[in-house]
Amino acid sequence: MLTAKVPLNSQTDAAGAQAAVVCRGVTKDYGVGDTRVRALQQIDLEIAYGCMTLLVGPSGCGKTTLISIMAGLLDPTEGDVELLGRSRKTLKGRQLVRFRAENIGFVFQQYNLLPSLTAVENVAVPLIIRHQKRSLAIEKAAEMLDAVGLGDKMKSRSTQLSGGQQQRVAIARALVNEPRLLVCDEPTAALDAKAGRNVMDLLRRTTVQPDRAVIVVTHDNRVFDFGDQIVSMADGRIESIESRSEALAAAAHH
Numbered sequence: 001m002l003t004a005k006v007p008l009n010s011q012t013d014a015a016g017a018q019a020a021v022v023c024r025g026v027t028k029d030y031g032v033g034d035t036r037v038r039a040l041q042q043i044d045l046e047i048a049y050g051c052m053t054l055l056v057g058p059s060g061c062g063k064t065t066l067i068s069i070m071a072g073l074l075d076p077t078e079g080d081v082e083l084l085g086r087s088r089k090t091l092k093g094r095q096l097v098r099f100r101a102e103n104i105g106f107v108f109q110q111y112n113l114l115p116s117l118t119a120v121e122n123v124a125v126p127l128i129i130r131h132q133k134r135s136l137a138i139e140k141a142a143e144m145l146d147a148v149g150l151g152d153k154m155k156s157r158s159t160q161l162s163g164g165q166q167q168r169v170a171i172a173r174a175l176v177n178e179p180r181l182l183v184c185d186e187p188t189a190a191l192d193a194k195a196g197r198n199v200m201d202l203l204r205r206t207t208v209q210p211d212r213a214v215i216v217v218t219h220d221n222r223v224f225d226f227g228d229q230i231v232s233m234a235d236g237r238i239e240s241i242e243s244r245s246e247a248l249a250a251a252a253h254h
């Protein structure tokens with residue numbers, strides 16, 4: 001067991017399903033006084049376990065702000081957030097940093113790989129930071145790289161990899177701690193259509209599990225059919241929530 005996981009969430013909905021993240025009345029303001037910008041307004045949202053949730057909407061509608069709050073990176077101005085069964089208000093300072101490191105993985109549009117390290121060393125970084133023995137960390141990282149289809153690129157540096165391959169290394173790095181919540185901000189934006197679909201397919205295969213949840217912010221309508229639920233935002237609010245079957249039916253009518 002690599003990480004101390006929090007116990008399963010006691011939060012249940014009417015159907016008895018558990019939610020990985022619950023937002024209640026979440027509002028976020030940036031700045032103060034005349035410069036104040038209300039980025040989120042009264043967001044109520046549940047992110048179910050076992051699902052990939054896509055967060056979509058026009059530029060500036062608040063997607064990055066909302067996932068930053070759901071990933072425990074940003075405090076809401078008002079409202080409650082429950083993260084993997086823990087009230088956000090009970091997580092402060094070093095405890096919050098540790099909770100994030102143990103439970104939440106991040107994948108960004110920019111892969112943020114360290115160019116002086118090999119692929120396997122990049123994937124091992126989160127384990128080494130958490131004081132895993134180097135040889136064990138490299139072993140675990142190699143398994144993860146294999147799982148994302150890069151078993152033959154262990155020793156490659158990022159400059160020798162394609163964009164899609166670098167994003168797969170970044171996904172392996174985000175998954176090496178076995179996070180229960182994976183948060184991805186525009187993971188396919190820098191990729192061509194085929195590499196984008198490969199990355200989404202990989203995210204689904206490796207992360208959609210009964211005790212995990214994945215949230216993906218995307219502009220990329222080429223990947224909408226990968227989501228189990230599609231949350232559309234506009235102007236800091238949630239406009240609609242569609243399940244996979246509804247989204248596919250709507251797409252078929254266009």
Ligand SMILES: Nc1ncnc2c1ncn2[C@@H]1O[C@H](COP(=O)(O)OP(=O)(O)OP(=O)(O)O)[C@@H](O)[C@H]1O
Nearest residue numbers: 030031037038039058059060061062063064065066
């Ligand atoms: N640090 C900040 N300070 C002030 N305003 C901010 C800050 N970050 C975001 N905003 C504002 O909050 C609103 C929501 O921004 P956010 O980045 O969450 O939107 P987004 O939907 O992710 O946009 P994009 O798709 O362009 O990345 C915007 O009006 C933005 O200008």
